[in-house]
Amino acid sequence: MVYDALIGPFTEFEFMRRALAAVIALSLAGAPIGVFLMLRRMSLVGDAMAHAILPGAAIGFLLSGLNLFAMTAGGLIAGFAVAILAGVVARSTGLKEDASLATFYLASLALGVTIVSIKGTNIDLLHVLFGNILAMDDQTLLVVAFNATVTLLVLAVIYRPLVIESVDPLFLRTVSRAGGPAHLAFLALVVVNLVNGFQALGTLLAVGLMILPAGIARFWTRDLTAMICIAVVAAAVAGYAGLVLSFQTRVPSGPAIILVATVLYIVSVLFGRVGGVVRQMFPGRHLEA
């Protein structure tokens, strides 16, 4: 019974195995990026960027239908364009970067939905907005895995300057010029992972598997390495449980994964060791030193 519910779907159906492999790849790469987004106070920037990739992906869809490469390339171009435009507008007009980004992402979302509506059906629109991890083919899975691998490699290269730039940017500028390139590379990784998540979770939820696990991890540890590990595990658990939930209840897979992650988040808010509600209400006896 338990085997049938929890393991059976993956042994029986290939599309479930592909979906599981995809969420694990997304978790391995996206969750560490999400931790840095959160720690650099860029969580909402990530959300805005997720919307910004839509028109590019939609143009890809317009040209080639639901073709992975066209949509990925379009999404990457649109994501970088919006990030750069928002930065340029912010620097040349004094408008705060988040306000500038908000303007661009709203325009991008409207433009993207309009473009998809021109050629596609409502089902296509739902696919673009919420993704469909269960419809992932081998080719798509390989691209997702490739992007995840590249993300981990680049993150390993920029990890040290990224950490120092997050905690003490002035110090980094006195000892190295790596801060600027590291920040740009990080933004590129954000876009790559949003496009990655876009295939599985759609433009509206792509950032969910990055930010929610990071938020979960924040309630369990004050150590960065542990935080990243917990975020990856939380994302993978949410992905697996979300797929099972989706399979058993016919809830759409993307929302199911994000809902499971949300449940884990609520549990962490309540019972987390670091700042959890219960821990604060019942802290235990104080220590001697």
Added chain:
Amino acid sequence: MAQLAFRNVTLGYDRHPAVHHLNGEVAPGALVAVIGPNGAGKSTLLRGIVGILKPLDGSIHLGGLDARDIAYLPQSADIDRTFPISVFDFVGTGLWRATSLFGGIGKAAREKILRAIASVGLNGFENRPIGTLSGGQMQRVLFARVLLQDARLIVLDEPFNAIDSKTTVDLLALVKHWHGEGRTVLAALHDMEMVRTHFSETLILARGPVAWGPTAEVLTPENLMVAMRMCEAFDDTAAACAADGVSSRAA
């Protein structure tokens, strides 16, 4: 050769100067206090020296020093203490010159870091996240990182702000130790008594140099009054500066 030379330096933001037309030199091994009221340009000058801020005009010469031979202690407010990093890892960033992007922290480096932490009296704090430290403890951590950088030129931005007298005494002893080793030290300070007692040379700033020289000669009521009367200005309609730079001091 001077350790630091300012040639008609103007530093500021968006073309608005915070320090105008500074000329002068700092000798190797000098211990210089930079004083002045809030907004006088002290932090701006120090940021210019360490290369964070490019001069709007003029130039700063580092006496042949590589940028990595400079250690900079920023104000605590510039550090994000909510970031989950331990005292050990934070102090360890002081080894950037040796480790750069990929260098590992071996046994010798590990011992160096532990020694630096012990030198500032924080034995046992190695695994504490920096967000759980008091203001004074954080200041000790910053000094430990400077220790580890082992730099010829040390630039300290208000290193004794908001810390108790014992911590001040301990950290001031470190500053004097660095001076004794022949390193050049510049520190932005507010405590006149400390400057008078411990710093041989003083630069009084008030958006430009008011006076610069031996502390006993420079730290006069008249000069301090001039600095106090400094008016803060940031005028978008201001005309382009026509001054050609008046030499304030040549050591």
